[in-house]
Amino acid sequence: MRVAAIDCGTNSVRLLVAEAGDEGRLVDLDRRLILTRLGQGVDATGRFHPDALARTLDAFAEYADVIAQLGVDRVRLVATSAARDASNRDEFFAGARERLGVEAAIISGDEEARLSFTGALTALPDVAAPVLVIDIGGGSTELIVGSGGAAPHIDHGLSLDIGSVRVRERFLAGDPPTTEQVNAASAYIDSLLDGSGVDFDSIATWIGVGGTATSLSALNQRLPAYDRTKVHGSSMSRVELHALTHDLLTSTVEQVKALPSMHPKRADVICAGALIAARIGARMPVDLTISESDILDGIALGLLHG
Known part of the structure; x- marks a missing residue:
């Protein structure tokens, strides 16, 4: 099985396409990063800036092409700090759904910590x-x-x-x-x-x-x-x-x-x-x-x- 993980953070949007290897390890098929600065001004305004949102949705569209080309079976998009704080996050959800065909999951800080720890220690x-x-x-x-x-x-x-x-x-x-x-x-x-x-x-x-x-x-x-x-x-x-x-x-x-x-x-x-x-x-x-x-x-x- 091939899976795609997308991490949408305050500064970057990152993609990993992988499949299972030996001893529970991952075999990377594609790993890339686009710096979109989704969190531009969110700390001061509480909202996504239109330009930042556009940059991020463009990154999703690019990743959707990669995912289709590699024949991925399962996709998960998680959003972290900036998306937790933005009042207009419904625009983000709709844009992600349209481009990637999945619902974005705004994860808690606790889940973000757990996923980071698991990834690092693996x-x-x-x-x-x-x-x-x-x-x-x-x-x-x-x-x-x-x-x-x-x-x-x-x-x-x-x-x-x-x-x-x-x-x-x-x-x-x-x-x-x-x-x-x-x-x-x-x-x-x-x-x-x-x-x-x-x-x-x-x-x-x-x-x-x-x-x-x-x-x-x-x-x-x-x-x-x-x-x-x-x-x-x-x-x-x-x-x-x-x-x-x-x-x-x-x-x-x-x-x-x-x-x-x-x-x-x-x-x-x-x-x-x-x-x-x-x-x-x-x-x-x-x-x-x-x-x-x-x-x-x-x-x-x-x-x-x-």
Whole structure:
């Protein structure tokens, strides 16, 4: 059986077409990403901007063609933070239904955390527990603590209203942001992390998934172009993460765009995503490991085994 998983987030729309492999693993047939910035202005207005909605629905139409060409049996479209917050989300639902022929599911932060954890631990099963998986999205950040192995288990998971787009739009207006703006953003991030209930000191393995984490890894490695095989399983020390965050926060958007592996449509918000990662890193006793497997893989596994 072939399945298609679509993750519609605040900043990107991603597709994974896969089938079952050995030992419960996935075999990728197609994996792609389009940065549509669906969450443009949602934090301030509570509504999808017409241009952002149009970009996202165009991405759905492109993915529908891929799904048809590959003969997919089951499709699931999940929408996360931005869609949870938008008052005009009925337009989003109708557009998704028309282009993909499926109902979009706006999942809770708890389900988003579970899917991200399952996807990450399937690709990195033999890691020491407790494991903290973080997924820094455009509108929210998921923190999930649990253990790996054949059947990943979650002990504690939550979704915080801090993401690269949300923090950039709310706090980091400067280009580059001012010291005062960075301090205000840091204080807000810290307040949510302090109240998260996560025992950061106890964590034995720290895994980052999603576009922020993978982009930071590529930048840290100074890759001439993004290379998924070099990003997956890579590590970044907390010292490296702190230094990279400082560099991004003190650079203009145009300077960040010029970095070899940087996607130009992520360049304006990567500094905010890095700041979230760095504030988590300041609490961690271990360095960061990057997984290319994430919520998409969790959705696909659910379709294959559900």
